[in-house]
Amino acid sequence: MPQNGKPKLAMYWAASCGGCEIAVLNIGDKILDVDAIFDLAFWPVAADFKYDDVRGYPDGYIDLCLFNGAIRTSENEEIACLLRQKSKILVAFGSCAYEGCIPALANLTSAEDIFRTAYQTSLSTDNPAGVLPQPVTLLPEGELHLPTFYPAVKSLDQVVKVDYTIPGCPPEPHQIWAVLQAVVGILLHGAEPPPSGSILGAGQVAVCQECLLEKNEKKIERFYRPYEIIPQPGLCLLEQGLVCMGPATRSGCGALCPQVGMGCRGCYGPLDGVEDQGARMLAAIASVISAGAPGEKEEDIEKQINAAVDTLADPAGTFYRFSMAHSLLNRVRINGHNASQGGM
Amino acid sequence: MDLIYEPVIVGFLCNWCSYRAADLAGTARLHYAPNMRAIRVMCSGRVEPDLVLKALREGADGVLIAGCHPGECHYIEGNLKALRRYTLLKRVLVQFGIEEQRVQIVWASASEGPLLAKTVDRMTEELRLLGPLRWHEKVLHNGHHPAQTHHIPDELPTRMEV
Numbered sequence: 001m002p003q004n005g006k007p008k009l010a011m012y013w014a015a016s017c018g019g020c021e022i023a024v025l026n027i028g029d030k031i032l033d034v035d036a037i038f039d040l041a042f043w044p045v046a047a048d049f050k051y052d053d054v055r056g057y058p059d060g061y062i063d064l065c066l067f068n069g070a071i072r073t074s075e076n077e078e079i080a081c082l083l084r085q086k087s088k089i090l091v092a093f094g095s096c097a098y099e100g101c102i103p104a105l106a107n108l109t110s111a112e113d114i115f116r117t118a119y120q121t122s123l124s125t126d127n128p129a130g131v132l133p134q135p136v137t138l139l140p141e142g143e144l145h146l147p148t149f150y151p152a153v154k155s156l157d158q159v160v161k162v163d164y165t166i167p168g169c170p171p172e173p174h175q176i177w178a179v180l181q182a183v184v185g186i187l188l189h190g191a192e193p194p195p196s197g198s199i200l201g202a203g204q205v206a207v208c209q210e211c212l213l214e215k216n217e218k219k220i221e222r223f224y225r226p227y228e229i230i231p232q233p234g235l236c237l238l239e240q241g242l243v244c245m246g247p248a249t250r251s252g253c254g255a256l257c258p259q260v261g262m263g264c265r266g267c268y269g270p271l272d273g274v275e276d277q278g279a280r281m282l283a284a285i286a287s288v289i290s291a292g293a294p295g296e297k298e299e300d301i302e303k304q305i306n307a308a309v310d311t312l313a314d315p316a317g318t319f320y321r322f323s324m325a326h327s328l329l330n331r332v333r334i335n336g337h338n339a340s341q342g343g344m
Numbered sequence: 345m346d347l348i349y350e351p352v353i354v355g356f357l358c359n360w361c362s363y364r365a366a367d368l369a370g371t372a373r374l375h376y377a378p379n380m381r382a383i384r385v386m387c388s389g390r391v392e393p394d395l396v397l398k399a400l401r402e403g404a405d406g407v408l409i410a411g412c413h414p415g416e417c418h419y420i421e422g423n424l425k426a427l428r429r430y431t432l433l434k435r436v437l438v439q440f441g442i443e444e445q446r447v448q449i450v451w452a453s454a455s456e457g458p459l460l461a462k463t464v465d466r467m468t469e470e471l472r473l474l475g476p477l478r479w480h481e482k483v484l485h486n487g488h489h490p491a492q493t494h495h496i497p498d499e500l501p502t503r504m505e506v
Contacts, residue, residue, distance in 0.1 A: 108439060279393035282436060286429040287389075292421065298414050298451070301424065305431045315432060316439035328397040333441030333483045 007063035007187045009038035010054075011093070012083055013045060014069030014076035015103040015153065020094040021045045021068070023170035027177045037184055038064070042083075051079065057086045064183050066093040066166075070103045070325060071154040075147035084160040089183065091200075095169040095267050097156040099277075100325025102169075104153040105317055107324050107331035111151050155325040164194070166201045169267035169322060172253050175201030199269075202252030206271060207264050211246055211255035213237065219290035222311040231261045238263070238285070241311075243318055248274070248281035267322050276328045278319035285312075351471035353464065354399040355380040355408040356391045360418040361453045362410030368457030376461035377468035380408060387411065388449070389422025393433045396447060400437075401484075405477045406446040408467060410460060413451040423451070445470045446477065 013021065025031060041062045042049045054062075065087035071077050084090055095101035106114055115132050119125060137144040156162055166179055179201045185191035194200065203210065215236040224241045231237055237244040237258055244263030246255070252268050270277035291304035312318070320327050357363040363384045369376065385391055388411025396407045409430060411423040430449045437447060448467055452460040476482075 276394050276397060278436070279397055282393045282432055283429055286432040287425045289428045289432075291428065292414060292424040294415065296414075301414055301427065302431075305428050309432050309435060312432070312435075314439075316436045319436065328394065328401045329440050329442075329479070330401075330484060332439070333477075333479070 004039060006037065006039040007184075008041040008061060009034070010040075010042035010062045010065040010083065010087065011045070012042065012065065012067050012069070012079060014067070014080065014097070014156075015072035016069030016094070016096045017102070018045065019170045020066075020096075023094070023168075023173060024066070024176060026173040027180075028173070030177055034180060037188075051082070054079075054082055054086055059085055060088050062087040063187055064089045064091065066091050067097050067156055068093040068170075070096040070100050071150070071156065071159050072103055072106075073147035073149055077150075077154075077159050078147075080156055080160050089163050090156075090160065091179075092156045092162045092165040094171055095167060095269065095322045097162075098165050098167050098326075099269055099323045100153050100155050101267070101322050104155070104324035105321065107152045108316060109332060110334045111149055115149070152331040153325055158325065163196055165197075165199045167199060167250060167268045168202070168253065169265070171201055172256075175252055199250070199272075202250050202268055204272065205251050207246035207249045207251050207253070207255050207258070207268070210251045210253075211236075211258045211264075213258055215239070218288040220285075220288050220308065221290050222308050224311070225313060226262060233261070237261070238288070243285065243312065245277075245281050245319075245321075247284040248277050265321055266319075269323060269326075276326075277323040278316070278327055281319045282315070349472070349476050351379050351405040351468055351476070352403065353380040353406045353408050353467060353471065354404040355382045355410060355464070356385050356388065356395065357382050358388045358411040358418075358423070359384055359386050361412035361416070361456075362388075362450070362460060364454035365410070365452040365457045365460040368454065369461045370457075372457055374457060374461045377465050379468045379471075380464045387417065387419050387422035388426035389417070389419065389424075391426055391429075393429055393436075396433060400442065400446070400477060401479045403478065403480065405474075406448070406467060406471045408464070409447075409449045410452050410463075411449070413453055416453065442477070443474055445474060 011021065011024065040047055042054050065083050067080065067083060067090060069076065071080060092098045096103055119127055119132050120130055133146050135146055135148045166175065168175065186193045213236045214234055216239060218239050220241050222241055223243060226242060231240050231242060242263045244258055245266030246258060246264040248270065249264050249266045250268040250271050257264050266277060266281065270280065274280050289305055289308045291308065292301040357366055366382055388409050391409050399407050409426060411426055412418065414423055417423040427449060434444055434447060438444060450463045
């Protein structure tokens with residue numbers, strides 16, 4: 001433990017893809033400034049630290065911990081608790097730690113089904129004995145332990161107290177840099193910290209407000225998947241039937257995806273005061289389905305709406321692509337009659 | 345404790361048609377299942393999907409949305425918005441393992457008290473066959489927590505924050 005007076009920085013990945021670490025490197029040569037200002041205390045991707053090193057630190061030794069990844073296993077939760085104890089400022093970094101992100105889409109199926117697919121039925125699996133990972137395995141040499149696989153994916157704030165959140169999949173580099181500068185201001189220059197629980201490195205309005213595409217009145221007759229049409233440039237994608245989560249998503253990214261013809265995926269999460277991003281998107285997108293001209297029969301209206309909705313593949317996976325762990329329902333009901341029919 | 349299962353339906357009734365239909369059913373002294381907890385909303389189009397999800401999460405076994413017939417909405421097309429959202433919401437609910445019959449929509453004008461009463465009767469029986477939903481105990485706590493029943497209906501109105 002070097003005593004050079006520099007603030008200590010940690011970064012950890014739980015259930016994540018590693019994109020968040022790359023996003024940190026994407027701040028470019030400013031990473032050298034980060035190295036100059038901070039002392040690395042723990043960053044498994046970038047430097048050789050062991051869990052025992054962290055266990056040996058005094059409580060609150062780490063000044064800033066950027067925690068990315070969701071809580072999928074008991075190991076994820078154990079390290080989350082450990083880093084909480086050792087960190088002054090714990091930041092849920094990126095969509096997985098914030099609200100579950102892609103790993104939490106697994107909440108639409110059961111842990112048993114995931115194991116079956118991963119270890120037994122997928123085409124690339126060669127496992128004739130049908131061996132599944134077990135938390136404890138007895139061998140002549142002794143007991144082997146593996147982390148427990150939880151029934152559902154949780155976000156970081158569902159297991160420990162989180163001080164701040166930086167949304168995004170991954171967070172945009174300029175936002176990361178802005179937050180790092182702010183933290184340095186707090187740690188070294190006594191700046192006033194933002195209120196606990198704040199969302200940092202993001203805007204206060206919807207992505208649509210940052211998006212430069214032309215918007216008119218929306219009337220959708222059917223939905224298209226991105227590969228089905230080439231969108232007309234310059235025109236709102238939602239109007240063209242492409243699912244765009246812009247209306248239900250927090251700004252901060254600069255509306256990068258819609259500008260290049262890909263509907264907003266929703267990775268910056270819901271706006272302030274919204275509990276369930278998917279439900280908000282569902283409400284927004286459904287209300288612009290074009291059906292029900294005056295004088296039409298009730299059955300005809302129903303038919304038109306059903307036909308339009310039929311063209312929207314995997315609505316739960318689309319609307320909750322990033323926010324499943326924070327959604328109201330949170331996970332699938334395994335004994336429900338229609339469970340796991342989602343994919344389409 | 346868990347001897348009798350009585351389905352709990354949260355009913356969102358629009359102020360202009362269906363709440364009046366329920367009123368009519370009451371003043372006409374129609375007998376129908378007491379399982380629906382009526383919540384008056386200004387329009388069925390005001391019933392955002394969050395409200396339905398929250399009701400299901402917080403203990404309802406089913407949700408009934410009731411509004412004016414298409415073409416008769418007090419706000420011109422609020423009920424059509426409700427129908428569009430409801431249609432899409434049901435697809436999402438099926439993916440979450442929630443049976444389609446648990447969320448229903450009905451058009452009941454102010455004079456259709458008997459229709460509303462019949463719908464509540466029918467839906468109650470359908471939910472009886474499906475069994476309890478109890479999202480907190482059966483899904484979120486994944487069977488690890490001891491089952492607690494019958495505290496939920498009493499608390500529902502305060503927890504709904506409508």
